[in-house]
Amino acid sequence: MNETPTSAELRNSLVDEMILNTVDLTPAVERALRTVSREAYLPGIDLQDAYVDKAVTIKENPNGPLALSCASVPSVVAMMLVQLDVQPGDNILEVGAGTGYNAALLAELTGALGRVTSIDIDSDVAVHARTMLNRSGYERVQVIERDGLVGAPENAPYDRMLAAVGLWDMPTAWWEQLRDGGRLVLPLRWRGQTRSVALTRRGNSLVSDDMALCGFVPIIGQDGERTVALNADDTIRVHYDEDQTVDVDALSASLRDTQGIEALSEQRIGGEESFDGVWLRATADDDRVCRLEATPAALDQELILRPAIPGRSPLLVDGGSLAYLIVRREGAHPERPFRLGAAAYGPRAVDLAQDLIAHIEAWGNARTSVPRLTITPAKTDEPTAGHVISKPESRLTLTY
Numbered sequence: 001m002n003e004t005p006t007s008a009e010l011r012n013s014l015v016d017e018m019i020l021n022t023v024d025l026t027p028a029v030e031r032a033l034r035t036v037s038r039e040a041y042l043p044g045i046d047l048q049d050a051y052v053d054k055a056v057t058i059k060e061n062p063n064g065p066l067a068l069s070c071a072s073v074p075s076v077v078a079m080m081l082v083q084l085d086v087q088p089g090d091n092i093l094e095v096g097a098g099t100g101y102n103a104a105l106l107a108e109l110t111g112a113l114g115r116v117t118s119i120d121i122d123s124d125v126a127v128h129a130r131t132m133l134n135r136s137g138y139e140r141v142q143v144i145e146r147d148g149l150v151g152a153p154e155n156a157p158y159d160r161m162l163a164a165v166g167l168w169d170m171p172t173a174w175w176e177q178l179r180d181g182g183r184l185v186l187p188l189r190w191r192g193q194t195r196s197v198a199l200t201r202r203g204n205s206l207v208s209d210d211m212a213l214c215g216f217v218p219i220i221g222q223d224g225e226r227t228v229a230l231n232a233d234d235t236i237r238v239h240y241d242e243d244q245t246v247d248v249d250a251l252s253a254s255l256r257d258t259q260g261i262e263a264l265s266e267q268r269i270g271g272e273e274s275f276d277g278v279w280l281r282a283t284a285d286d287d288r289v290c291r292l293e294a295t296p297a298a299l300d301q302e303l304i305l306r307p308a309i310p311g312r313s314p315l316l317v318d319g320g321s322l323a324y325l326i327v328r329r330e331g332a333h334p335e336r337p338f339r340l341g342a343a344a345y346g347p348r349a350v351d352l353a354q355d356l357i358a359h360i361e362a363w364g365n366a367r368t369s370v371p372r373l374t375i376t377p378a379k380t381d382e383p384t385a386g387h388v389i390s391k392p393e394s395r396l397t398l399t400y
Contacts, residue, residue, distance in 0.1 A: 096164035100129035192291025250320030254346035321346030
């Protein structure tokens with residue numbers, strides 16, 4: 001007779017699964033994950049569902065497709081905690097309280113001599129987190145209903161800051177709240193993709209030493225990304241940053257009136273092999289990079305050649321021309337049966353396709369390489385070497 005697994009058994013099984021799937025846990029993070037009960041922060045959810053490596057929505061958004069708040073994917077939580085490198089006794093600020101689970105993990109990591117402040121703009125979310133933390137014995141965590149962009153200066157300076165919401169820009173208010181030498185981990189979005197970036201403050205610069213692909217509910221109050229439809233049915237969309245120029249009419253005409261072309265690179269991948277690094281590589285020297293979204297309806301009607309990932313594929317836009325990433329099965333290569341390439345439309349389709357292929361080849365020559373990201377305040381006069389992306393409150397500089 002099969003017995004129902006206990007919370008501890010499920011918790012340990014999930015951590016074992018992370019390790020098996022090459023999530024590189026530190027001993028401290030592993031211990032915290034095996035200690036804190038995730039189901040305690042998700043009342044009403046089935047016990048076994050609490051230990052599936054998936055996000056759980058805790059508050060829907062009546063005004064959009066993305067949730068207002070959710071419990072993040074456990075393996076992503078673990079990855080970001082490893083990036084944060086919490087030390088015993090640290091003073092920590094968490095932006096985005098969520099369920100309270102992450103704050104409990106932070107409390108375990110920093111210990112009884114440390115301090116954790118968790119803030120959230122949504123009163124319901126803040127109350128939920130406070131209630132669950134109290135029930136679980138983490139009364140020492142301070143939960144504040146507060147706009148995350150403001151931070152919590154009353155408890156600063158912080159040794160560690162963690163954003164559990166997606167950021168499009170580095171808030172000016174955060175600079176003085178992180179001590180020099182302190183560490184910040186945030187899901188940062190630029191050119192349509194989001195990376196969890198681990199940075200250390202060095203004077204007036206934040207310098208990265210790690211980044212990983214992720215996706216998070218965006219913080220309320222930042223709206224630097226734009227979305228436009230390229231057809232009347234709104235089934236093909238371009239997402240771009242406010243500093244970029246997108247000629248919607250010209251692009252729409254090219255999709256409607258010109259024949260798409262395909263060109264393949266020399267880079268092959270296996271069925272489970274990630275190729276998101278192509279996107280990251282392209283952003284390091286090309287300001288034409290955006291995101292293409294093609295809905296299932298667009299694909300069913302064959303309005304567009306199939307993108308690599310229909311919902312989110314890197315895209316180059318230049319006037320009335322566009323080129324985006326594709327994946328095509330080609331040849332008898334059992335280990336890497338797919339080739340990466342470009343589909344393109346418009347008067348400069350051939351040239352733009354080759355530009356995208358150049359990014360693919362650059363990625364293929366160093367597939368695990370990631371750029372160094374340096375963030376400085378927007379008004380800084382300090383020179384930086386590399387490709388610069390300017391935002392209202394900060395300046396991003398990428399170098400390989």
